[in-house]
Amino acid sequence: MNDETAHHEQVGQPHSDSEPAPIQAAEERAAELSSDRHPLGRPGRRFDRNSPFMVGLTGAAGVLVTVGAVRVVLAAHEALLLVAAGLFLAIGMEPAVSWLIRHHVRRGFAVALVFLIVAGGLAGFLWAAISPLIDQGQGLLHHAPDALRGLEDRYPLVREAAERFHLDQRLRETSDADFGKVSHGLVGAGKVIFGGVTATVLVAVLTAYFSANFPALRANLYRLVPRDRRPRAILLGDAIFAKVGGYVLGNLLISLITGVVTFIWLAAFGVPFPLVLAVLAAVLDLIPLIGSTLAGIAITLVALTVSLPVCVATVVFFIAMRMIEDYLLVPRIIGRTVQVPAVVTVVAVLIGGSILGVLGALLAIPVAASLLLLVRELLYPRLDHPAKSGPTTPRSRG
Incomplete structure (x- = not known):
């Protein structure tokens, strides 16, 4: 911008004096309003909210915003669930992260340390138990029909329940599925596993982001509350965070x-x-x-x-x-x-x-x-x- 007008040097060039006089006057006034402290000028006076036009406009805008928000939530509910899960886990990590920070650990290192402990424990468990889990899981599924028949022979009550709910037939159909059903099931299982892994990675990334930037998120959230109610909102909000x-x-x-x-x-x-x-x-x-x-x-x-x-x-x-x-x-x-x-x-x-x-x-x-x-x-x-x-x-x- 130059010293005479507020016409930005990167907008609407080439700039000439052929603009309408009201626009030129407004640009000169805009240049006077701009300062180093307020480069975009000070906020003007508020609109009259009690005027019929503003009342009608506010009501219509409220209806449109509500309908749009509902449609957005319904369309993006899966992504919003991942965001909610990440925020929920980040709030859950906050007591451990804050404890480390109180013991003179920087927030970034504290978040990384908590993640390493959780990931290390989970990886160690999977490393030691994944093979027994798979073997025992397959054994539990394969031996279920034999185990049910053994229970029926030993306990008449179990036999009556199995006959009433046709448990033998259902277990036999599950264990004796043909190759096409098995292959189809494997494809479906692969999709489920891929989706689960993707969702887990996304939730982990969101949790790390929310946890690392939790003070800024907290401050921006409280800034949405009016100034006179902000101290009370901080007390209530922090109590809620502590509970979660x-x-x-x-x-x-x-x-x-x-x-x-x-x-x-x-x-x-x-x-x-x-x-x-x-x-x-x-x-x-x-x-x-x-x-x-x-x-x-x-x-x-x-x-x-x-x-x-x-x-x-x-x-x-x-x-x-x-x-x-x-x-x-x-x-x-x-x-x-x-x-x-x-x-x-x-x-x-x-x-x-x-x-x-x-x-x-x-x-x-x-x-x-x-x-x-x-x-x-x-x-x-x-x-x-x-x-x-x-x-x-x-x-x-x-």
Whole structure:
């Protein structure tokens, strides 16, 4: 730009004096408004929001924005789920990253260190257990029909249930599939594996990005709140972040403990396929309420192939594990970070699972805890102490 007009040197060249006089006057005024501190000028006065035109325009724009936002969410729901998963994991990593930062580790190194620990532990587990997992998984599938027939011969109740639900036929159809079905299944499995690997890589990259830039994301998020409400929003937002982070780390640690203890129990009593069943218990334990119950039912059925006493002992083991998890592990590991009543937990898991599947069930409890915090801190005070309209003067009796 030159000193006389605000006409940019890279826009609309060649510039001449043949422009209309009102435009030339506006450019001269724009040059006066531009300064080193405000190169694009100071913001002008606000529009009159109470004018009929602005009211109608705002309403129409709100409807269009809402419809457009819904269409975008529906069209990009898979990508948004990956973003939500990455942000969820980044918030879950934040307590560990912040602990390292408090001990004089730079944020980039702290994020890298946490990632290396997680990736190293996962890679070490896969290196040591991938071959037994594959072998035991194939053995579990191949021996399922024989195991079911053995249970039918030993327990009439199992025979009645198998005949009612046609379990023999279904297992036989699964194990005796022809080559075309098998090849088609392999192609489908390959697509599923490729999609799972791609999604895992994307979530890992998003998690690293969100975690490395979490302070900037946090600051920009709070900047969207009006200035007079910003301090309160910071207190509430940080409390929500702490709840989500504590829940994620605590839930992962509890699932790891559950998997290890389950493997020791199954190996000690000679239950077949202990590694596969222990991994199944650890993964399903991540799902609140129903996860550990489903794992217990499946493992108990496998334990029934050993003997009835081992099956009963396994039932007692899972009940004891549930009690230990609810009354010892959760209070000590997660502590008071997440305080959600049991009925709210059940409803939240059901709603989250029906909307987003497994991811929704995992997100249900921290989201419910966050909503309860907002209700307790924002809604209840307004309902208990409503704003007064002003002092009233009692009428004088004549």
